[in-house]
Amino acid sequence: MLDKILYNTVLCQTYSPCGKYLIAGNIYGHIAVFDLDTILHPVIELLTPDYNKPKHLHLLENKTQICSLLSTENFLIVGTVNEICGWDWKAIVQSKLSKPAWTIKISFHSKIDETDVNSLWFNEEENKIYAGCGDNKVYVYNLEDGRHLNTFDGHKDFIHSIHGRGKQLISAGEDGLVMLWDTRMGKSHNKLEPHKKANISRPEIGKWIGSVALDEDWIVCGGGPRLSLWHQRSLDAVMVFDIPDRGIHVSFFHDDCVVAGGAAKHLYQLSYSGEVKVELPVSATTVYSAALRTSPNKLLAIAGSSPEIDICTSFKYRDQVLHFR
Template identity: 75%
Template sequence: MLNKILYNTVLCQTFSPCGKYLVAGNIYGQLAVFDLDRILNPIVELLTSDYNQPKQIHTLDSGHQICSLASTEKFLIVGSVNLIYGWDWKGVLGVKLSKPSWVIKIPSQSSLEQIDVNSLWISDDEGKLYAGCGDNKLYVFNLEDGQQALVMSEHTDYIHSVHGKNDQLVSAGEDGNVFLWDVRTGKSHNKLEPHSNSKVSRPDIGKWVGSAALGDDWIVCGGGPRLALWHLRSLDAVTVFDIPDHGIHVSYFHDDCIVAGGTAKHLYQLNYSGEVKVELPVSATTVYSAVLRTSPNKVLAIAGSSPEIDLCTSFNYRDQILHFR
């Protein structure tokens, strides 16, 4: 029988609060824990052939895919199917995965309903957890007690992406809509429809929006429609990025650049005017996750439809490949 892990797809990643560990989640309900200290600062005499493989691989009891990951100072938060788990970081880094510290169940109309928790975002004060889900709803939970605080219902198809900044939240979905929300009221106050803009529309790929992120004055988003930079107040598409992708799943701001990827041979770093600053070759045919950290190590980890995770320490080229197998 073929080893199914060779056909692995890594949907999400996050760093531990100390930045010394990378955790990746896959479609088989597995969490891989990589020891970045050992990988990035090896002691040559002690180096073994498996140095770039996970320190641990934990499997969810449910076996459901791991759709999203997030981290607080205390917890690794795992979004799966119908459930969100919170594990104490000490329990994740051990040899055997402990019982979760808490579990949140997504409310459903039927016991047969399968609701993927596609995207997680945590408020800056780590008080609220926002979950964009496959039932078209955006749920808000209090992290202190796990109670549901709000349900935000504007999307008419499943949500791909949630991101927040400065009391605002942006969500993007399969319906082709990008909603702007006020986190204080839970109400949407503006909406983008990139597929209805002729400059960014790509009907052959679809109207879905795979990723949206907020900057101080900007939104960057893409999916079926081209990756574009939109002005937050006027909602005009100021820059349309000319990159050879067939769908965007990752987009966010870093320093004075935009990082973006999807169904393409590279992960891109672009300036606001549209110039490609860096083209990073990737192992995956489709990138679903690209997480970045600057301390204690400068590291960018890129994952997707491959058992290989690309690790970049300069952000300019791929210098190591991790194996989730």
């Protein structure tokens, strides 16, 4: 029988708050813990052949796929199917994974049997977790006691991506909708439908929106429709990016640029005016996760439909390749 880990797909990544570890989750229920100190600052005399493999490889008890990951000061938060679980960081960096410190059952609130927790966002100021799920809803929980606080209901198909800034949350889904929410009211106050714009629509790929992100004045989103930049107040599309992708799954803002990837041979860094500043070659045929850390030093980890995770200490080239196997 072929080793299924060779056909690995890594859906999500995050960093420990201390910056020493990269955590990655795959479709088989594995959580990989990479020791970045050893990988980035190797002592040649102590180097082993598997230095770029996980220091620990944990398998969840129910073996369900790891759909999303989130890092807080105290917890690694893991979104799977029907559940959000939190582990103390000390437990994650041990060789044997203990029971989670806490578990939130999405199935208590969802009307369908299996609900993937596809995207997580933590509002540190409010101490709340927002979960974009496969039952078309965003759930809000109090991190302190796990209490369900609210449900944002408006999407007509499953949610791929959520992101927040201050009192505002944005969500994107398979239905082609991008919805803006006031977190205080729990209501949507605006929406975008990129697939209805002729210069953005790609009906041969679909209307789904795979990734969305907010900054102070702008929204970036893409999926089946082309990657596009929207002005937040006017909701006008001010830039449609010309990159050779077959679907976008990753997009975020960094240093007055847009970083994006998906079903393409590269991860792109783009200016707001549409200039391609950097094309980073990637190991994955489709990128599902790009995790950026800016301190204690800059690090970008790129993962997707491959057992390899690309590591970049700048946006100019790929420094190393980690092996999730």
